Amino acid sequence: MTKLAIVELKLLTREPGAMFSLLIPLFIMVVFGSSIGPGDTVLLPMALAIAVGLVGLYMLPTTMATYRERGILRRLSITPVRPVNMLVVQLILQLVLALTACALLVTVAGTVLKAHLPAQVLPGVLVFLLGTAAMFAIGLLIAALAKNGRSANGIGVLLYFPMAYLAGLIQPADQMPAFVATLGAYTPLGAFRQSLRDVWEGGAPSPLLLAVMAAYAVVISIAAAKFFRWE
Structure with a gap:
């Protein structure tokens, strides 16, 4: 499994989408952060x-979805490296990618932009883990239902932008109609964003929003496991 992880890590570092996931949030933060005060x-x-x-x-x-489309998961089923090992490795590597992206954001924000950083670390870690689990569960469900990598890509993009809007990532939640803002707060991405903001403001994350993220993670993961196909 270690050799598989090393190979997959090398492939991930060559994937343009990985660089996209690292640089786009950083670009957004730097561009808009230049006009926002350090206490934001x-x-x-x-x-x-x-x-x-x-x-x-x-x-x-x-x-x-691309690995299943190319028959990689099917071929792994007849080797000592079982397909489930590939799934575990991918989840770990994608988690590392998310952690790297977030660490880069926090480092640049704290050093270059002099942005406010939360004093309490543990609540932030809890929110990050629950929010990431909820988003990864949705990703796995997409992979389970998509016919191939291209359709998985399309479904992910189609889901991302409405979710980002409802979550207040495209338009601030306080500028939305009250009903839309309330609805968005209980989406996986909206609960994640609001819980992070609660931590950044020095408060405790809402137990209700934590429960919402946990429920999304569990329920959607069960659905993904039910529908996932190895070939």
């Missing part, structure tokens, strides 16, 4: 949510 608690949580969303809805499903 909105932009960095938004950028973090964007980064995790891109990995979960774009990179993960496209990779897994």
